[in-house]
Amino acid sequence: MTYRKLNRGDVVEFQRLRLFGLRESPAAFGSSFEESSVLSRQSFESMLDFSDADGAVQGAFDGGRLVGVGGLKRETRLKEKHKGIIWGLYVDPEFRNRGVAREIMQRLVEQARAMTDLVFVKLTVLASNEPAKRLYEKLDFIKFGCEPKALLIEGKLFDEDYMLLALEPEKSAGELAAAAGAARS
Numbered sequence: 001m002t003y004r005k006l007n008r009g010d011v012v013e014f015q016r017l018r019l020f021g022l023r024e025s026p027a028a029f030g031s032s033f034e035e036s037s038v039l040s041r042q043s044f045e046s047m048l049d050f051s052d053a054d055g056a057v058q059g060a061f062d063g064g065r066l067v068g069v070g071g072l073k074r075e076t077r078l079k080e081k082h083k084g085i086i087w088g089l090y091v092d093p094e095f096r097n098r099g100v101a102r103e104i105m106q107r108l109v110e111q112a113r114a115m116t117d118l119v120f121v122k123l124t125v126l127a128s129n130e131p132a133k134r135l136y137e138k139l140d141f142i143k144f145g146c147e148p149k150a151l152l153i154e155g156k157l158f159d160e161d162y163m164l165l166a167l168e169p170e171k172s173a174g175e176l177a178a179a180a181g182a183a184r185s
């Protein structure tokens with residue numbers, strides 16, 4: 001298995017795996033196969049087009065075949081640029097339970113830590129998606145909320161959990177302590 005950041009040149013494999021995943025695990029994603037399958041090749045290319053300062057899509061390859069993928073992107077609005085979003089984590093069923101998703105997530109978190117002024121990364125996960133939630137918890141993500149009935153898929157409603165990983169807990173704790181000290185003085 002090889003791991004690397006995807007670029008526009010990987011668009012054919014990325015589009016194939018993304019559409020396969022949306023069809024195979026529809027409840028795992030906010031995006032739908034129906035809407036994504038009619039998107040242009042350029043739309044998929046644009047999902048891979050990031051500067052390192054704003055995120056990345058990481059992929060796992062078995063030879064030339066993309067078998068795992070996950071993305072990180074910085075929020076774009078001025079008041080939200082301190083937040084990163086993890087999106088689209090998916091591993092081909094044939095390659096599950098071998099640590100592929102863990103490696104992809106570790107790479108995304110490593111990159112998030114290297115991104116200037118990023119304070120935390122967050123993600124949404126189906127409340128009933130125990131495999132994914134266990135993975136995120138092992139990587140120190142914590143749940144901070146739940147949106148009831150967040151997704152409507154084939155007539156069924158699903159709750160989603162919100163999770164986040166603080167990127168600089170020591171610094172945040174220090175800043176809080178300093179702020180508390182300033183308030184006392």
Ligand SMILES: CC(C)(COP(=O)(O)OP(=O)(O)OC[C@H]1O[C@@H](n2cnc3c(N)ncnc32)[C@H](O)[C@@H]1OP(=O)(O)O)[C@@H](O)C(=O)NCCC(=O)NCCS
Pocket residue numbers: 025028029088089090091092095096097098099100101102103124125126129130131132134135138
């Ligand atoms: C969730 C998913 C990405 C996990 O991928 P994977 O490569 O099989 O995961 P890994 O082998 O890296 O497992 C890492 C950890 O995840 C958890 N995990 C993975 N699969 C699990 C399962 N079937 N049951 C329980 N925990 C599981 C475990 O904590 C595991 O650590 P461990 O091996 O030390 O027990 C994969 O099942 C998938 O693509 N599912 C469909 C799409 C999806 O749900 N994406 C997440 C959207 S939020």
